[in-house]
Amino acid sequence: MPRWKPDARERFVSAALHLFSEQGYDETTVAQIADRAGLTRSTFFRHFTDKREVLAAGQETLSALFAEGITTAPADATPLAAVAAGLASAAAAMTPFNRELGPRLEAVIATSSELQERAVLKKVGMAAAMSEALRNRGVSEPVAATAAELGVLAFKEAFAAWSSGEGEELAPLTAAALDRLRAALTELG
Known part of the structure; x- marks a missing residue:
């Protein structure tokens, strides 16, 4: 061996x-x-x-990519524009391997409450990384936390679509998902 x-x-x-x-x-x-x-x-x-x-493999890398994209966004970027940069940074690192295993990973997680709990903690960790990067840019806590949560939701939605065969590239899907969530916010009033 x-x-x-x-x-x-x-x-x-x-x-x-x-x-x-x-x-x-x-x-x-x-x-x-x-x-x-x-x-x-x-x-x-x-x-x-x-x-x-094994099921959380890459979480730290993904969180770091989100934070790096937010950190390197233009200084005048709005919080959501900075999150979009973080999403683009993470999307650029996704490979065909990630795409292929996405549906299988979700199916396995659905079979175990322990794994579902771990998946939730993974999302919390990703949101925390984005929120911290936004706060480091001078964004207030409530705005940073909200923008980070929207980023996690957008990435989750886009990754699921990409994994199921929608689109060739993940980055445009993350941008579109974030735009849909931004529009949904305006409807909340």
């Missing part, structure tokens, strides 16, 4: 999602995931603390 491969993380994620889909989350072990990926358990634990963390 090879000791190291540069794509180990992706292999673990893919193997885990296939096994979770085939036999269920609770019935799948780390040993089975490692075996399916063609790697060792010790390699698994270099990348993840447990099998639940």
